[in-house]
Amino acid sequence: MTSIAPALSLEGVSSGYKGLVVLNEVSLSVDRGACVALLGKNGMGKSTLLKTVMGYLPKLRGRVRLGAVDATRLRPHEVARCGVAYAAQEQPLFPDLSIRDNLRLGLPRDDLFDERFADIADLFPVFSTRLRQHAGTLSGGEQKMLLVARGLMQRPELLLLDEITEGLQPSVIERLGRALNWEREQRGTTMLIVEQNVAFALDVADRYLVLKQGAIVDEGEAGAPEAIGHIIDHLKV
């Protein structure tokens, strides 16, 4: 087991936006099949980290690896081809395409659609009867679900989820938690999730990291009883 490279590793990665360094030499690794939750207050660099992994932001320093592949210089579509799916917080859907086409665009071939969709149909019954509806006419919460559904249908090796519980009703969050756990058990999908909903994050993840001012300041086992106390201390205003 030790010889297998972690699914994702960052070594001293710095990145940011024009003239503004947001991530400061962050190092972390996510083992295959693990789920790591990135927590922290607003503006601390959580989403920036996901965008950096996906290649949307240039790395100013450091190295990103996806398994054995050096992904430091890869562009977003190349990262996606390495088996990474990303549900971004900005909800990048195609509003004028149907629900089906939005889901289909995550897949390499059309004939995969029915099989993959059957897999997630139970999880999001909203979509089954409405596949032809335009994505732009969905409510905010439903768009969020569509985004997660698209990510899951890609059957990625690494799934990056940015605040997917935002704006969802409690019962859907509950179902989503069960689905992510099932996904990991059945397919061994590796996950890196950014969350404000700490309870959800600790339920799904097995390890957590706390990000502050672009650096990791704390980490631990998600299951540990003292975890929640630690995290709440960090999130205090």
Place this chain on the structure above:
Amino acid sequence: MTDHSLARPREAGTAHPARTRRGQGLPWLAGMCLVLTVAGPWLFDTYLLNVLIKALFFAMAAVTVDVLWGYTGHLTFGQSAFFGVGAYAAGLAFTHYGFSPSIAILAALAAVGAAALLALATGWLSFYRGASPFFATVISLVLPIVLMQLVLAGGTYTGSSSGLTGYETFDLSLEAWYVIAAGSLSAVALLAWVVVRSDGGRILVALRDNESRCSYLGLNTAHWRIVLLVVCGAVASLAGFGYGAFSGVVAPELTGFVFGTELIIWVALGGRGTIWGPVLGAVLINVAGSYLSGNMPFLWQLLLGVTFILVILLLPRGLLPLLTAPFLRRGQAAVVPVLGVRAGQSQPANGASRALNLSGVAKRFGSLKVLEGIDLQARGGELVGLIGPNGAGKTTLMRCIADGAERSEGDLELYGHRVLRDGPEQCVRYGLGRKFQNANVFDTMTVAESLRIATTLREQPSWWRRSPTLDLPPYALEVLRVTGLDHCLASVARDLSHGQQQALELAMVLALEPRIVLLDEPTAGLSKAERSQIGQMLSSLAHQYGLCCLLVEHDLDFVKEVATRIVVLHQGRIVMDGSFQDVVESELVRTIYAGSAQAAQGAGQ
């Protein structure tokens, strides 16, 4: 009552003296303009003066294109039409009525008046409610084409395709013309420069960034755009008048869309959204063109084309930013106003007043019924939590309350004002504020500038300077403090994190001092600790200030903490209305919403 503890940001916030760099730019530029205006006749030979005078009149038109395109984002090919109106006003008047000072004055007035009327009509066509920016651009393309056809069809009166020549005009020396042209251009450009950098001028950028947010801050965007087009049209027309009076020749090409496109190219080459860039672009290209096009007409066109492509590729912001970059590095200290508490918003909680009254409101998209028979009343001081499954119509309901044109049926009253088909800006004037589900902010503007726009309704912004202070109601300051935004007043909204953008939008909405607030997931993207602080602030909005709040939220703990009443929406209808206890413990809500095995069914059907 004013809470003085909230004035803390005054010390905590970065208290840069707001004037440092701003005051110095204007005397410098004005001095340079003056020197160039006065010294020009001695510096340049007759040929160059001739070329420059025309170029300077063109540059005035280019400045108006920059104001419209660079600042407010309205890509217009039509400024040539207004220029042409001015030029033809001079040509026609002097040809048919002869030259005299009184004729000249009348012709200039006619030029301005005709251009203003034309701009009014064009603006009304381009910016009516719901018209897209693309449509406005198409109209701007149609305008010069139609006008040129009119000129061509004018026969001997307009000189048709050969234009008007040889009319008598002002008997002035070349030097005098140069001083007039350079002086007018200086005045126009300096004025434009001061205005776009003032607090009021930021409204133009706000229009470009996010027109819908502008109307939800109470600005009548169509009205603003039309007024601006009229002003720019009048200025371009005066420039055209100057050109026509100077050159003694007017040709139909001056009104055409090719010239309109050239104006755009000069603006893009010089630097869009800089005022001085277009001046530079217009002068450079006209001067270079006059020397080169005579000798090598084909090569010149090629050169111009290649330069344009190179600039677009390598310098997307144009030439001017490249030239000024070395001088701007130092003293880049951002200008940040000092925050203060605005007094006077403490209305006592008036429980009796009916803040919100909906009866029989429905919304349909074709045959799809999203809302049906909504009756909802709320009073000042109430904090109504609106819950329901995803897709139940919560956001649609918010939209129907905030925008009179949205609902398909039913009546809406805000504090006794009947809302007919009025747009959001009218609802805002009746006291409404709306926070959207996804952060709806001005991307390229700083936190301080965005908040200033939000106070436009309360405080007339200055059109010639930036105020060193920014007064906000205490609850808006509280949002800034809790989320740490008071420390990043100079940050551009685009660079903020998602949660900070949400908080900024909330602060902007509260800066309106609304009496009814619609909050669509106000705490989405905020941490638990920030949530509970925002929650306390919302409670105080209702209880201390007597605001009526309508809150969409999925975090039931949060709702329980703040809401005084819960309304449940399901499949477009209100299915329950009561206290938190009654509602959340009900079988119905547990089934459709809060989570149990069969909950899966509810969301979709």
